[in-house]
Amino acid sequence: MTAADPARRRQAPSLAARMQRGMVIPVMVLALILGLGGAWVINQAVQTVNDRILGAASRAIIDSLTVEDGAVGLDLSPAIFGMLEDAARDNVYYNVSHQGRVLTGYEDLPSIAPKTMGDTQVVFGDAVYLGRPVRVVAEARRLPQIDGVVIVQVAETLRARQRISNRLLTGLVILELVLIGVSLALLPLAIRWGLRPLHRVQAEMDRRAASDLSPIALDPVPTELRELVGGFNAMLARLDSAITGIQRFTADASHQMRTPLSILRTHIALLRKAEPGGAAAKESIEDISQASERLQHLIVQLLALARADGADQSRVELAAVDPNEIAAASAAEHALTAVEAGIEFNFDRLAHAPAVVTNRVLAIEMIGNLIDNAIKHNRAGGHVRIGLEVADRQVLVAVEDDGPGIPPEEREKVFGRFERLHRDPSRGSGLGLSIVAALARVIGADVRLETPAAGRGLRAVVSFSVAGTQSSF
Numbered sequence: 001m002t003a004a005d006p007a008r009r010r011q012a013p014s015l016a017a018r019m020q021r022g023m024v025i026p027v028m029v030l031a032l033i034l035g036l037g038g039a040w041v042i043n044q045a046v047q048t049v050n051d052r053i054l055g056a057a058s059r060a061i062i063d064s065l066t067v068e069d070g071a072v073g074l075d076l077s078p079a080i081f082g083m084l085e086d087a088a089r090d091n092v093y094y095n096v097s098h099q100g101r102v103l104t105g106y107e108d109l110p111s112i113a114p115k116t117m118g119d120t121q122v123v124f125g126d127a128v129y130l131g132r133p134v135r136v137v138a139e140a141r142r143l144p145q146i147d148g149v150v151i152v153q154v155a156e157t158l159r160a161r162q163r164i165s166n167r168l169l170t171g172l173v174i175l176e177l178v179l180i181g182v183s184l185a186l187l188p189l190a191i192r193w194g195l196r197p198l199h200r201v202q203a204e205m206d207r208r209a210a211s212d213l214s215p216i217a218l219d220p221v222p223t224e225l226r227e228l229v230g231g232f233n234a235m236l237a238r239l240d241s242a243i244t245g246i247q248r249f250t251a252d253a254s255h256q257m258r259t260p261l262s263i264l265r266t267h268i269a270l271l272r273k274a275e276p277g278g279a280a281a282k283e284s285i286e287d288i289s290q291a292s293e294r295l296q297h298l299i300v301q302l303l304a305l306a307r308a309d310g311a312d313q314s315r316v317e318l319a320a321v322d323p324n325e326i327a328a329a330s331a332a333e334h335a336l337t338a339v340e341a342g343i344e345f346n347f348d349r350l351a352h353a354p355a356v357v358t359n360r361v362l363a364i365e366m367i368g369n370l371i372d373n374a375i376k377h378n379r380a381g382g383h384v385r386i387g388l389e390v391a392d393r394q395v396l397v398a399v400e401d402d403g404p405g406i407p408p409e410e411r412e413k414v415f416g417r418f419e420r421l422h423r424d425p426s427r428g429s430g431l432g433l434s435i436v437a438a439l440a441r442v443i444g445a446d447v448r449l450e451t452p453a454a455g456r457g458l459r460a461v462v463s464f465s466v467a468g469t470q471s472s473f
Helices: 004-010 015-063 159-194 196-207 223-273 279-310 323-340 360-376 432-443
Strands: 065-068 071-074 092-098 101-105 122-129 132-142 149-157 319-321 344-348 356-358 383-390 394-401 446-450 458-465
Touching (some): 015 132, 015 159, 159 196, 196 223, 223 279, 323 344, 323 356, 323 394, 356 458, 360 394
Parallel strands (some): 344 383
Antiparallel strands (some): 092 149, 122 132, 446 458
16 A cells, blocks of 8 residues: 555545535435335225225115015125136125124134214224235124114225235335436436536636636626635735736845945945055945845845734733733843944833733843834934833733924834835835734734823834733633
8 A cells, every 4th residue: 555545545526426425415315305205105095995895885774775564675786796706816705794793704803993983984994804914994784674873894805905004105215216217317417517617617717827816707607606716816815916926026125235235246346455453444344244144134024924924813822921021021131232333222011010911022022123123213312211001901022212203194114114204215124113013913912102201203003902801812
């Protein structure tokens, strides 16, 4: 057995096979119900028809009764029992009784007549006579000059009835088998015909170019498939949006990398011609260092953004975390950068801070990007402060600076990728806040930009839910 065999056995059956198996059982159940119902109808029909004939024989015997001098006589015609005779030669028995005494006929014929039969009352029943099952009819009639009623009973054996029933049941079984056979033969054809619209949709998709992500037209699609095709169209729209975003992201990233790479190539060429240790060489080395740092920072941010975009929110592990610890870790990573930039850096710890629900690593990275933005877009001698507060069952981590800030009308736009303010077209990569927005979405936090109370700079606020306030976590 090859390694591919288990995978082949585990492969899901085709839709046509599933539909065929799903319809075979109902067809068999329906055939069984029809068979049982048909057998019951046949039995009732045979009983009804033969009971009518048996009843006609009892009435004919009653009509043959005579009364002379208070005595009951019988002028029985052989034709009366002829109506009950057939090729099966069923045996027919009868008797005539009055007040419990048999006047004529078979005296030991079992009686099915109730004790209080009224005039013209007819009763049918089953009995056993001479060791054989018989069908019996009893009919009462009041005669002139006779007290009470005279009861006539006629019985016949059941061979004819059984023979007719067997023939009809045999025909029913044959019809059932034909029905099942034809159904099973036509079922695959019917399923293939029913799946043609799905095959047309598949053929349309096969004819498309790999880059064609336009939605499938719903007009020719059957009603039952429209929801499926509609969901597929929605997936195509999301895929198209994702591909467009990737293309735009790649174009923007390549454009951002082009500048530092061009600087590197230019100054490397200058270094080849410059005098070693000269002023031109030192200036080129300094420019190369700055360009490499810028390129390194851009690559780190691109990787962070890709990691944030690729994170599955349902798989990110969230836990109760101390918000002071998150903010302190983020501040510690950027303290040296702030000192080198001449920025006064402060972190205010919150006493008795409640635990928040988040992912520690991603939260530190998110707040770190806010601190990095606050440092890089601040002025020399400026201030950056990280503080925490509790408000409405949430812990707010605020990163505040006193730099030039962001105008309120541009605060939504700066969360986009490679978005810069008009006053800083070449400053930064334009990725910091987009990374923050992507990470906040993954860990269930909320980010907003505000103007500080002093009226100058920017205040970025991250809201974390206090542990125990969100059942989804």
